[in-house]
Amino acid sequence: MDKILVTGGLGFIGSHTVVELQNEGYEVVIIDDLSNSSENVLQGITAITGKTPIFEKLDLKDKAGVEAFFAKYSDLKGVIHFAASKAVGESVQEPLLYYENNIGTLVYILKELKKLPEASFIFSSSCTVYGQADELPITENAPVKQAESPYGNTKQIGEEIIRDTCKVTPSLKAIALRYFNPVGAHESANIGELPIGVPQNLVPFITQTAIGLREKLSVFGDDYPTPDGTCIRDYIHVVDLAKAHVVALQRLLGNKNKSNYETFNLGTGKGSSVLEVVKAFEKVSGEKLNYQIVGRREGDIISAYADTQKANNELGWKTKLSLDDAMRSAWKWEQKVRG
Numbered sequence: 296m297d298k299i300l301v302t303g304g305l306g307f308i309g310s311h312t313v314v315e316l317q318n319e320g321y322e323v324v325i326i327d328d329l330s331n332s333s334e335n336v337l338q339g340i341t342a343i344t345g346k347t348p349i350f351e352k353l354d355l356k357d358k359a360g361v362e363a364f365f366a367k368y369s370d371l372k373g374v375i376h377f378a379a380s381k382a383v384g385e386s387v388q389e390p391l392l393y394y395e396n397n398i399g400t401l402v403y404i405l406k407e408l409k410k411l412p413e414a415s416f417i418f419s420s421s422c423t424v425y426g427q428a429d430e431l432p433i434t435e436n437a438p439v440k441q442a443e444s445p446y447g448n449t450k451q452i453g454e455e456i457i458r459d460t461c462k463v464t465p466s467l468k469a470i471a472l473r474y475f476n477p478v479g480a481h482e483s484a485n486i487g488e489l490p491i492g493v494p495q496n497l498v499p500f501i502t503q504t505a506i507g508l509r510e511k512l513s514v515f516g517d518d519y520p521t522p523d524g525t526c527i528r529d530y531i532h533v534v535d536l537a538k539a540h541v542v543a544l545q546r547l548l549g550n551k552n553k554s555n556y557e558t559f560n561l562g563t564g565k566g567s568s569v570l571e572v573v574k575a576f577e578k579v580s581g582e583k584l585n586y587q588i589v590g591r592r593e594g595d596i597i598s599a600y601a602d603t604q605k606a607n608n609e610l611g612w613k614t615k616l617s618l619d620d621a622m623r624s625a626w627k628w629e630q631k632v633r634g
């Protein structure tokens with residue numbers, strides 16, 4: 296049973312990935328500082344898998360703490376690194392906080408992995424690296440555009456740091472996964488997305504509005520050059536996304552990678568507009584959503600959806616769940632959390 300470190304394993308995507316890793320028989324060690332999550336998530340994971348992962352509460356900005364962790368767990372076979380700060384708006388106000396938390400921690404972990412005879416590393420990157428791509432769907436070869444925010448920049452710089460390190464470290468194998476828009480929750484409603492404060496993302500804002508926590512959803516702009524005028528994104532069910540991490544890890548552990556640094560887009564390949572997401576929610580929940588069209592929001596790109604061919608063909612992974620599945624599970628989760 297290979298032992299895998301999942302940093303940020305109590306967060307939204309991390310917790311779903313821990314479930315899929317445990318389902319595949321891996322032994323999971325989670326590092327999380329609980330800055331954007333709760334220890335209760337461990338109970339949710341246990342309720343689904345029947346196994347409680349090892350949990351080490353640690354702030355990865357603590358370099359000595361990271362060193363001590365790797366000394367204690369010298370038998371790790373792989374690391375999936377989710378831990379990061381992710382609020383785009385906050386990153387504009389507090390860039391150094393983002394560079395320290397998202398870049399500093401990455402460097403500390405890579406320094407430890409460099410010492411190991413062999414290491415496999417999966418990094419949470421984002422489709423934000425493409426900005427408004429010139430061609431849709433977006434392939435992995437699309438140029439990386441200047442980042443719109445310090446948060447986005449941490450993903451670009453993070454990828455460069457990993458690429459440069461892999462170049463001179465043959466013992467290190469890494470994959471950067473560029474997520475499109477993760478949504479939904481585990482169908483059991485034992486784990487899901489739990490934003491602290493006002494949600495930054497569309498789907499938790501929708502479910503919080505429907506449950507009465509927010510008065511109404513603001514739809515930012517209906518005059519974009521898209522069929523219904525609202526922005527288009529590629530919404531991927533978090534369980535599909537979590538499974539892609541297991542597949543990517545197995546690729547590295549089985550030495551099936553083509554080079555020791557690879558990137559993959561993770562999306563469905565299908566774009567959905569904001570109004571289509573609202574309609575999907577209304578359909579599966581039977582609720583009428585209170586929403587209002589307001590002006591465009593600065594920094595929003597018009598349209599982004601993935602070309603999934605590389606992930607489908609090289610990784611052998613494909614999404615199975617639909618937008619309706621995602622909205623149904625997100626609603627079930629919201630009702631459970633507020634119930």
Ligand SMILES: NC(=O)c1ccc[n+]([C@@H]2O[C@H](COP(=O)([O-])OP(=O)(O)OC[C@H]3O[C@@H](n4cnc5c(N)ncnc54)[C@H](O)[C@@H]3O)[C@@H](O)[C@H]2O)c1
Pocket residue numbers: 302303304305306307308309326327328329330331332333353354355356376377378379380381396400419420421422474475476477496
């Ligand atoms: N959710 C998205 O829309 C999205 C899209 C693209 C990329 N990503 C990336 O995926 C990763 C996971 O995102 P998420 O949505 O699950 O976020 P999340 O906030 O739910 O999870 C991140 C977890 O990391 C922990 N953490 C943060 N800083 C830490 C530190 N210094 N030490 C230890 N733990 C720390 C937090 O407490 C949290 O549990 C992040 O790197 C994020 O940037 C997310």
